[in-house]
Amino acid sequence: MKNVRLFYKKGGRMRFISHLDITRFMARIIKRAKLPVWFTEGFNPHPYITFALPLSLGHISEYDIMDIRLCDDDYDIEKLPETLNAICPDGIRFFKAAEPKLKTAFVAFAQFEIEFDDKGELLKPLSDFLKSESIEVSKKTKKGDIKTFDVKPKIKDFSLNENGNTVLKITLPAGSEENINPELILTAFFGSGVTNYSCYTVTRKSILDKDLNLFE
Amino acid sequence: MDEKRFEQLLLSVQKPGRYSGGEINSVIKDKNKVDVRFAFCFPDTYEIGMSHLGMKILYSLFNEREDIWCERCFAPWIDFEKVMRENGIELFGLESREPIKNFDFIGFTLQYELSFSNVVNMLDLAKVPIKAKERTALSPLVVAGGPCACNAEPLADIVDIFFLGEGEKVDLEVIDLYKSFKEKNGSKQDFLRAAAKIEGVYVPSLYDVSYNDDGTVKSVTPKANAPKAVRKRVEKNLDDTYYPEKFVVPYIEIVHDRAVQEIFRGCIRGCRFCQAGYIYRPVREKSIDTINRQAKALCENRGYDEISLSSLSTSDYRNIEPLLNELISWTEKDGISLSLPSLRIDNFSDELLEKISGVRKSGLTFAPEAGTQRLRDVINKNITEQEIISTCRTAFKGGYTAVKLYFMMGLPTETDEDIKGIADLAQKIVDEYYSLPEKPKGKAVNVSISVSNFVPKPFTPFEFWPQITREEMVRRQQYLKECIHSRKIIFNYHENRTSFLEGVFARGDRKLGEVIIKAHEKGCKFDGWDECFDLDKWLEAFKECGINPEFYANRMREYTEVFPWDHLDYAISKDFLIKQNELAKKAQTTEHCRKKCALCGANVFGEGVCFEKR
Ligand code: SF4
Numbered sequence: 001m002k003n004v005r006l007f008y009k010k011g012g013r014m015r016f017i018s019h020l021d022i023t024r025f026m027a028r029i030i031k032r033a034k035l036p037v038w039f040t041e042g043f044n045p046h047p048y049i050t051f052a053l054p055l056s057l058g059h060i061s062e063y064d065i066m067d068i069r070l071c072d073d074d075y076d077i078e079k080l081p082e083t084l085n086a087i088c089p090d091g092i093r094f095f096k097a098a099e100p101k102l103k104t105a106f107v108a109f110a111q112f113e114i115e116f117d118d119k120g121e122l123l124k125p126l127s128d129f130l131k132s133e134s135i136e137v138s139k140k141t142k143k144g145d146i147k148t149f150d151v152k153p154k155i156k157d158f159s160l161n162e163n164g165n166t167v168l169k170i171t172l173p174a175g176s177e178e179n180i181n182p183e184l185i186l187t188a189f190f191g192s193g194v195t196n197y198s199c200y201t202v203t204r205k206s207i208l209d210k211d212l213n214l215f216e
Numbered sequence: 217m218d219e220k221r222f223e224q225l226l227l228s229v230q231k232p233g234r235y236s237g238g239e240i241n242s243v244i245k246d247k248n249k250v251d252v253r254f255a256f257c258f259p260d261t262y263e264i265g266m267s268h269l270g271m272k273i274l275y276s277l278f279n280e281r282e283d284i285w286c287e288r289c290f291a292p293w294i295d296f297e298k299v300m301r302e303n304g305i306e307l308f309g310l311e312s313r314e315p316i317k318n319f320d321f322i323g324f325t326l327q328y329e330l331s332f333s334n335v336v337n338m339l340d341l342a343k344v345p346i347k348a349k350e351r352t353a354l355s356p357l358v359v360a361g362g363p364c365a366c367n368a369e370p371l372a373d374i375v376d377i378f379f380l381g382e383g384e385k386v387d388l389e390v391i392d393l394y395k396s397f398k399e400k401n402g403s404k405q406d407f408l409r410a411a412a413k414i415e416g417v418y419v420p421s422l423y424d425v426s427y428n429d430d431g432t433v434k435s436v437t438p439k440a441n442a443p444k445a446v447r448k449r450v451e452k453n454l455d456d457t458y459y460p461e462k463f464v465v466p467y468i469e470i471v472h473d474r475a476v477q478e479i480f481r482g483c484i485r486g487c488r489f490c491q492a493g494y495i496y497r498p499v500r501e502k503s504i505d506t507i508n509r510q511a512k513a514l515c516e517n518r519g520y521d522e523i524s525l526s527s528l529s530t531s532d533y534r535n536i537e538p539l540l541n542e543l544i545s546w547t548e549k550d551g552i553s554l555s556l557p558s559l560r561i562d563n564f565s566d567e568l569l570e571k572i573s574g575v576r577k578s579g580l581t582f583a584p585e586a587g588t589q590r591l592r593d594v595i596n597k598n599i600t601e602q603e604i605i606s607t608c609r610t611a612f613k614g615g616y617t618a619v620k621l622y623f624m625m626g627l628p629t630e631t632d633e634d635i636k637g638i639a640d641l642a643q644k645i646v647d648e649y650y651s652l653p654e655k656p657k658g659k660a661v662n663v664s665i666s667v668s669n670f671v672p673k674p675f676t677p678f679e680f681w682p683q684i685t686r687e688e689m690v691r692r693q694q695y696l697k698e699c700i701h702s703r704k705i706i707f708n709y710h711e712n713r714t715s716f717l718e719g720v721f722a723r724g725d726r727k728l729g730e731v732i733i734k735a736h737e738k739g740c741k742f743d744g745w746d747e748c749f750d751l752d753k754w755l756e757a758f759k760e761c762g763i764n765p766e767f768y769a770n771r772m773r774e775y776t777e778v779f780p781w782d783h784l785d786y787a788i789s790k791d792f793l794i795k796q797n798e799l800a801k802k803a804q805t806t807e808h809c810r811k812k813c814a815l816c817g818a819n820v821f822g823e824g825v826c827f828e829k830r
Contacts, residue, residue: 012238013236013237013238014238014467015223015236016223016226016227016232016233016235016236017233017236017467017468018233018468021233021467021468021469022467024467024469025467028465028520031521057227057232058227058232087240088240089238089239089240090238091238117220117221199220199221199224201220
């Protein structure tokens with residue numbers, strides 16, 4: 001038995017496919033590729049697949065991770081990305097297959113890049129907003145009530161740039177212990193009333209461990 | 217609209233995956249390299265449309281041709297419709313995201329009457345004039361096919377061309393004819409006249425309908441050399457008929473997410489209430505080799521773990537056991553489960569049953585349709601109480617504890633005694649369970665009865681009968697409820713308001729076109745969906761058009777009456793229907809096609825069950 005970590009990008013029309021649907025999709029792709037995968041036991045056996053970090057509907061990802069388990073120890077995993085890409089739509093591109101270095105429980109941060117459709121107008125107000133002492137955001141809890149908290153201390157790092165449009169790079173806690181969706185901050189920002197709403201695209205650039213090293 | 221803005225808007229709706237396209241096996245072509253663009257429209261949600269076999273077949277068939285690009289289009293759900301209207305997005309093809317109003321064809325498949333308002337709404341969302349006569353240019357042509365085309369008259373003022381029967385050949389013939397007209401800049405009028413000469417093509421604007429004082433049809437007169445009656449098309453040999461090797465694989469969960477393998481068309485049974493049992497005649501089977509080859513190709517290309525055999529009354533396939541054994545020989549190995557949706561369990565070996573997942577999962581299902589033997593004879597449903605009870609007994613011994621029974625209410629000649637019979641039958645099954653010493657230990661039995669409302673349909677022996685009124689439906693449902701005394705019996709019944717509207721449109725005429733447009737203006741859409749259906753709006757629309765809906769649903773028709781669908785020839789003779797109806801009144805049954813030909817008229821195609829050795 002051999003654990004394999006598959007690294008892929010998600011974008012294009014696949015952006016609109018939810019995490020749950022992606023799980024079903026991946027199971028199907030694996031089946032179609034006829035990989036010697038290990039099946040879970042029990043009443044309804046299915047190929048064993050786990051994801052390092054679910055991606056929100058609508059986000060693009062340049063760094064997504066999925067683990068599978070192969071029965072054949074001698075299987076040449078180098079060819080896996082090519083094999084899978086051949087049967088995947090353009091929106092999913094595998095770029096690496098390797099043995100996992102860390103367990104998925106050690107995912108700690110994610111790095112996002114958010115590009116606004118604002119012709120640079122948001123650069124100043126957003127910068128002011130992010131520099132303020134505290135940033136109140138509201139989040140729905142699992143029980144369904146709204147929890148308000150200060151997200152500022154949780155922002156690990158951020159930078160703002162302009163390339164004709166405003167681009168925000170931000171690093172936030174991610175994983176099963178604590179997970180902050182950048183949309184929380186954007187909703188608070190647009191809700192603060194200082195600017196008009198602008199379209200934006202969120203891209204997850206990487207997943208990091210607790211020391212801010214690339215999670216592999 | 218620019219792509220970015222569009223995608224942002226998509227993210228504001230519930231299930232953007234319905235509109236995003238890009239699924240595996242969806243077809244992208246260079247629009248500059250095709251001659252004909254076809255929007256295949258399913259007037260319901262993505263999840264329902266994507267489960268539909270006919271659409272899969274025609275989508276692949278059209279796209280096999282280099283000169284045609286066929287795209288899919290579904291009715292946007294309420295949330296996305298709002299976004300579309302507010303932002304000026306016109307209804308688009310999923311593949312190219314370009315407005316379908318610029319396509320050559322906008323083709324609808326009409327699977328049920330309750331989708332008519334969605335047809336109109338989709339045209340409106342496409343910014344295409346709703347009425348055929350307001351679309352003067354050659355394109356877009358609005359065409360439609362599917363079972364409801366057999367009485368398409370309510371849409372006669374809206375649709376340019378109806379395809380009657382099976383579409384594989386006639387659709388392409390019309391597309392080819394269109395191409396020649398497009399090249400030489402021909403007029404729509406000339407094109408329609410030429411198209412009407414193709415078998416299976418019904419051009420409603422080439423027929424004048426006149427009415428009697430009482431509102432019934434007086435005559436239907438063809439113009440411009442259009443045929444007096446339009447005959448449906450059928451595929452003569454299904455082994456030579458196109459079948460796709462791959463289906464579009466949806467990302468989001470749809471109603472039936474599995475490979476579907478068709479095994480035959482038509483039905484030998486002749487249940488008198490069932491329109492599908494008549495309009496798809498004669499029965500034509502695919503050979504075991506063909507089925508096996510096609511099914512293998514589908515699984516190969518799809519990565520699905522379930523394949524479902526598709527047909528009416530599946531166990532009537534002549535060589536069903538050898539077929540299943542053949543399929544099981546490789547599906548089992550590949551971890552693919554096989555399911556059969558419509559099955560008569562009585563004639564199978566236990567061993568085979570074990571292997572078929574559909575049966576294993578869904579438990580025991582029967583469709584006696586009526587509560588007493590007398591009424592079952594009236595409707596020609598040959599299943600006896602004894603058969604049901606004895607199958608249940610065997611199943612109970614094997615550990616089953618749930619039985620599902622399907623019935624219809626409001627069938628011709630039905631009395632309260634027949635209604636009570638439904639409850640009695642369910643009770644007998646409960647009693648049978650408790651009388652068995654071998655019943656599963658410590659478990660209760662569960663008998664669920666689902667009762668739908670009978671809707672008389674064209675081309676059935678019951679096309680003459682009135683549908684019972686909504687008040688009467690409620691009364692009979694109530695009465696049935698009173699007849700049930702066991703808590704082990706669960707009673708589900710169907711809403712009467714939708715059944716009534718279905719009853720109106722099923723046998724409607726051209727006058728109803730105005731009503732559909734009016735109802736659309738009032739916001740009617742997704743009439744098949746409880747959360748959207750609003751009968752009051754429909755009733756207002758009828759009233760404002762001066763039309764009494766009960767005239768269509770609740771009136772007994774004479775044998776001599778001219779029906780709005782009489783000029784559509786489905787190869788089912790009216791004499792046959794009358795004879796069947798007379799037999800029904802006397803509760804006399806008719807044997808199925810394989811036992812004895814009942815001379816329905818479907819032998820004119822020179823193929824199929826009519827010519828099998830008996
Ligand atoms: S002609 Fe006879 S055998 Fe053929 S479909 Fe009709 S009843 Fe059946």
